[in-house]
Amino acid sequence: MTIPSFELNMVIAILPEILLVALTGIILVLDALWKPERKRAFGWLTAGGLLVVMVISFLVSAPSGEDHLIFGGMLRQDWLAFAFNVVFMFAAAITALFAMDIEGLGQKGEFYVLMLVSTLGMSLMAASADIIMLYLAIETTSIPMYILAGFMTREDKSTESGFKYMLFGAAASAIMLYGFSLLYGFTGQTNIYQIASSFSSLDFPKITVLGSLLLVLVGFSFKISAFPFHFWAPDVYEGAPTPVVGFLSTASKAAGFVVVLRVLVDVFTPAAAPDWINLLAIISVITMTLGNVLALAQKNIKRLLAYSSIAHAGYILIGVVAISALGQSSVVFYLIAYLITNLAAFGVVITFSRVVGSDDITAYSGLSRRKPWLALAMLVAFLSLAGMPPLAGFVAKVFVFAAAVKSDMIWLAFVGVLNSIVGLYYYLTVLKYVYLYRSDDETQPLPISKPYTLALSILILGIIVVGTLFGPWFQLSSRIAASLF
Amino acid sequence: MHFPILSVIVLTPIIAGMIILLIPSDRKVVVRYVALAAASLALVLSAVVYISYNPAVGGYQFVENYSWMPELGITYYVGVDGMNAPLVLLTGIVMFTGVLISWGIDDRPREFFAFLFILATGVFGVFVTQDLFMLFFFYEIAVFPMYLLISIWGWIKTREYAAMKLTLYLFIGSVISLVGGLALYFGSGLNTFDMIKLAQANFPESFQVFWFPFVFFGFAVLGGIFPFHNWSPDGHVAAPTAVSMFHAGVLMKLGAFAALRVGIMLLPIGALHWRWLILALALVNVVYGAFIAMVQTDFKYVIGFSSVSHMGLVMMGFATLNKNGLTGSGIQMFSHGVMTALFFAVVGMVYDRAHTREINELGGFSRKMPWVAVAFIIGGLVSMGMPGLSGFVAEFPIFMGVWQVQPIVAIIASISIVITASYIIRIIGRVFFGPMKLEFEGHVGDVTVKDKLALTLLCVVMITIGIYPAIMSGLVSSGVDRILSLLGGA
Numbered sequence: 001m002t003i004p005s006f007e008l009n010m011v012i013a014i015l016p017e018i019l020l021v022a023l024t025g026i027i028l029v030l031d032a033l034w035k036p037e038r039k040r041a042f043g044w045l046t047a048g049g050l051l052v053v054m055v056i057s058f059l060v061s062a063p064s065g066e067d068h069l070i071f072g073g074m075l076r077q078d079w080l081a082f083a084f085n086v087v088f089m090f091a092a093a094i095t096a097l098f099a100m101d102i103e104g105l106g107q108k109g110e111f112y113v114l115m116l117v118s119t120l121g122m123s124l125m126a127a128s129a130d131i132i133m134l135y136l137a138i139e140t141t142s143i144p145m146y147i148l149a150g151f152m153t154r155e156d157k158s159t160e161s162g163f164k165y166m167l168f169g170a171a172a173s174a175i176m177l178y179g180f181s182l183l184y185g186f187t188g189q190t191n192i193y194q195i196a197s198s199f200s201s202l203d204f205p206k207i208t209v210l211g212s213l214l215l216v217l218v219g220f221s222f223k224i225s226a227f228p229f230h231f232w233a234p235d236v237y238e239g240a241p242t243p244v245v246g247f248l249s250t251a252s253k254a255a256g257f258v259v260v261l262r263v264l265v266d267v268f269t270p271a272a273a274p275d276w277i278n279l280l281a282i283i284s285v286i287t288m289t290l291g292n293v294l295a296l297a298q299k300n301i302k303r304l305l306a307y308s309s310i311a312h313a314g315y316i317l318i319g320v321v322a323i324s325a326l327g328q329s330s331v332v333f334y335l336i337a338y339l340i341t342n343l344a345a346f347g348v349v350i351t352f353s354r355v356v357g358s359d360d361i362t363a364y365s366g367l368s369r370r371k372p373w374l375a376l377a378m379l380v381a382f383l384s385l386a387g388m389p390p391l392a393g394f395v396a397k398v399f400v401f402a403a404a405v406k407s408d409m410i411w412l413a414f415v416g417v418l419n420s421i422v423g424l425y426y427y428l429t430v431l432k433y434v435y436l437y438r439s440d441d442e443t444q445p446l447p448i449s450k451p452y453t454l455a456l457s458i459l460i461l462g463i464i465v466v467g468t469l470f471g472p473w474f475q476l477s478s479r480i481a482a483s484l485f
Numbered sequence: 486m487h488f489p490i491l492s493v494i495v496l497t498p499i500i501a502g503m504i505i506l507l508i509p510s511d512r513k514v515v516v517r518y519v520a521l522a523a524a525s526l527a528l529v530l531s532a533v534v535y536i537s538y539n540p541a542v543g544g545y546q547f548v549e550n551y552s553w554m555p556e557l558g559i560t561y562y563v564g565v566d567g568m569n570a571p572l573v574l575l576t577g578i579v580m581f582t583g584v585l586i587s588w589g590i591d592d593r594p595r596e597f598f599a600f601l602f603i604l605a606t607g608v609f610g611v612f613v614t615q616d617l618f619m620l621f622f623f624y625e626i627a628v629f630p631m632y633l634l635i636s637i638w639g640w641i642k643t644r645e646y647a648a649m650k651l652t653l654y655l656f657i658g659s660v661i662s663l664v665g666g667l668a669l670y671f672g673s674g675l676n677t678f679d680m681i682k683l684a685q686a687n688f689p690e691s692f693q694v695f696w697f698p699f700v701f702f703g704f705a706v707l708g709g710i711f712p713f714h715n716w717s718p719d720g721h722v723a724a725p726t727a728v729s730m731f732h733a734g735v736l737m738k739l740g741a742f743a744a745l746r747v748g749i750m751l752l753p754i755g756a757l758h759w760r761w762l763i764l765a766l767a768l769v770n771v772v773y774g775a776f777i778a779m780v781q782t783d784f785k786y787v788i789g790f791s792s793v794s795h796m797g798l799v800m801m802g803f804a805t806l807n808k809n810g811l812t813g814s815g816i817q818m819f820s821h822g823v824m825t826a827l828f829f830a831v832v833g834m835v836y837d838r839a840h841t842r843e844i845n846e847l848g849g850f851s852r853k854m855p856w857v858a859v860a861f862i863i864g865g866l867v868s869m870g871m872p873g874l875s876g877f878v879a880e881f882p883i884f885m886g887v888w889q890v891q892p893i894v895a896i897i898a899s900i901s902i903v904i905t906a907s908y909i910i911r912i913i914g915r916v917f918f919g920p921m922k923l924e925f926e927g928h929v930g931d932v933t934v935k936d937k938l939a940l941t942l943l944c945v946v947m948i949t950i951g952i953y954p955a956i957m958s959g960l961v962s963s964g965v966d967r968i969l970s971l972l973g974g975a
């Protein structure tokens with residue numbers, strides 16, 4: 001392969017990533033200069049900086065014309081990469097706002113630096129077109145995440161969470177790497193598009209294709225917390241600092257799904273079509289059923305959201321297995337809707353537990369009398385997770401089920417809708433505490449500081465806008481998904 | 486471009502709900518007046534729609550059609566015809582009276598009216614939409630506030646259980662219909678959710694026979710069809726008064742109407758194939774519901790099961806698939822909605838003062854609240870199908886229609902009239918007449934002027950239709966003609 005000369009448009013294509021690195025550098029330098037009291041402002045700086053980067057990306061680096069590979073086939077410049085890049089930065093900005101007032105987290109420059117590095121990794125995950133690049137991007141995403149999960153070094157649970165996440169993550173990525181090496185061994189290529197074409201042009205025995213697929217799938221399932229590699233999620237979610245969990249369960253999962261779409265759809269569809277679709281359909285069914293059923297018994301809101309996020313991975317996989325333009329658009333739409341919704345849900349949990357200091361579901365008793373607006377935000381977020389209109393979650397669910405029906409997988413759609421009933425049950429159970437039960441703390445104040453109000457307002461508004469004016473969002477999703485072909 | 490009256494009707498409640506949420510929580514009186522103003526507006530507009538609908542022209546009127554999502558053929562498409570115009574009016578009436586009767590709610594009235602109005606938007610939306618996707622959209626909006634309304638403001642003993650049971654039942658029904666609806670969408674190959682176009686899709690017979698039960702019975706769960714009626718009496722009893730009124734008065738019609746609009750109108754061959762099953766189940770509703778109502782000792786459960794019985798008549802009218810039966814069902818949906826709203830309002834008023842609903846413990850209330858007693862008696866006569874009142878106008882055509890299809894069913898179903906009379910007369914005798922217990926003397930007083938206004942409005946509507954049925958029957962039968970044309974004149 002010849003080394004292409006650097007062209008300006010290539011630099012422009014990765015301008016968001018470059019700016020992200022610059023922002024990280026600024027924070028790193030200021031961290032050394034600023035006094036500890038001032039460091040809370042890093043939250044504003046990060047969120048504001050990311051907003052600027054997002055605006056510049058929109059103006060300058062939005063892909064135009066043909067999708068194409070850049071940097072010697074390492075990255076692909078297309079709408080999928082670009083749009084998710086913006087989505088990840090949005091999630092990071094919101095997380096920065098949520099983290100600002102958390103004791104031991106928001107006043108540390110390292111937190112913001114690590115989060116931004118992880119965001120950078122996600123952007124590269126979404127754009128990578130080469131298995132080497134992909135592996136590097138996944139590690140760039142994961143390693144800061146391991147540290148972030150264990151950020152509260154004085155808390156046993158946080159340390160445990162970080163350690164567990166790292167051990168599981170390292171094992172999963174090692175297996176995935178082995179899968180990558182097999183892919184290279186079979187085809188002699190590292191670029192996923194070239195691997196795809198050699199898979200379809202050469203006649204490989206199915207067992208080799210499926211074998212390497214399974215190994216790669218281990219790493220991906222871990223990222224999206226799908227069965228059977230979902231075990232880490234509840235423990236990690238429970239122990240890690242909540243803003244980190246919010247980021248982990250949304251942006252990191254979305255990045256995983258983008259890779260699933262790009263690699264599984266592009267590489268394996270022609271070569272292993274019926275088998276891997278069936279396999280993934282089964283994984284989808286088990287994932288959502290397991291997530292929903294185990295969520296029923298949870299007493300801790302973070303564990304409940306962990307199982308719910310496992311269940312949502314199952315719903316999203318329905319859209320992946322549908323293998324159609326509609327299916328992939330629905331996956332993209334679902335990811336956007338889920339990201340906003342779940343961030344809002346965690347935002348409420350963060351706001352609440354910062355003051356109350358408890359993550360028990362029973363602690364939420366009487367919230368609607370104590371802080372009606374926070375209760376309403378929780379209602380919106382949870383009903384959107386349950387899939388109720390006029391909220392984003394409803395449209396997202398309908399689209400993935402529609403994709404399944406269209407691909408003649410009606411049984412899968414039925415499993416999905418039955419699961420969403422189980423989901424509704426436990427979301428309503430939480431809301432019962434919020435709206436129905438009373439508690440002695442009802443009259444205690446529950447102060448919400450400015451960044452929380454701002455972030456929650458943006459998210460709640462987003463849930464309603466995506467849920468009602470879904471037309472433009474779906475157009476965008478279709479356009480993003482179209483770049484897969 | 487004309488004034489978008491239907492959109493205004495649909496959006497008025499939800500916008501009012503948002504405004505109400507912005508009012509400080511200690512300004513409870515302001516909350517109530519804003520709610521009343523919004524409900525009045527909705528009532529007036531829905532009455533305008535009802536009156537200015539022209540049955541001679543027929544078809545859909547007041548149509549608004551905007552493309553919402555062209556890729557998937559989702560449109561914001563609303564319009565009324567002879568079938569749904571009465572239901573829009575019904576919703577307006579129940580919303581208005583419901584606000585009047587909820588005046589005394591003191592626990593978080595802001596949230597109460599906001600949730601109630603979100604529900605009202607969903608109900609209006611389902612009745613007027615011509616787009617299948619939007620129908621599901623509004624349908625779910627109408628269902629979930631129910632959970633909060635019942636579980637927060639409901640009867641403390643059963644509210645948690647009843648609210649969860651109701652929500653899960655209805656959600657299961659709606660998602661099963663949803664899968665059916667998606668199958669219709671893809672099966673038609675027309676790439677549109679527009680129900681008027683889908684009705685022309687000519688689905689093959691095997692397709693219709695397979696999917697009809699999913700779509701019809703999924704919605705019919707909310708219509709209270711046997712054996713999926715179980716949620717309904719529990720839900721009615723646990724709900725606060727205004728919510729019971731909405732629930733039995735309007736929401737159950739929502740289920741029946743959606744079953745008709747999507748099930749029968751889009752899959753007519755499927756309907757012909759499965760009509761015997763609907764007829765049989767509806768017969769069980771009618772007779773069994775009435776029997777169960779007869780043996781209840783709780784005033785509110787009697788009314789709850791009477792709804793199951795009367796909704797059975799609606800379903801039975803659907804199953805006839807002929808002009809008489811469908812016209813009767815159309816009027817019955819309206820008539821029963823008004824009547825049952827009245828019943829639940831009365832139950833609420835009695836319970837608020839007596840703090841018990843056990844029929845055997847009550848007595849002599851006509852002396853303390855004569856206005857309420859008169860209203861209940863009028864409602865009771867409607868329920869028995871007395872000529873000169875709306876119940877007769879509705880039920881008589883249903884029985885005629887059923888007779889044309891299967892005389893034996895009509896004969897068995899007519900037993901219910903006798904049983905209805907027995908439990909209604911028992912309630913009138915035990916609750917409103919007879920000696921009053923000493924414990925009630927003194928603290929049981931008359932109802933407020935607002936309560937009387939609500940009861941009067943409901944009674945006037947029932948009597949007007951009874952005396953002058955043409956103001957509704959002409960309208961409904963123009964809607965029925967459209968359904969019959971889809972059925973190929975069957």
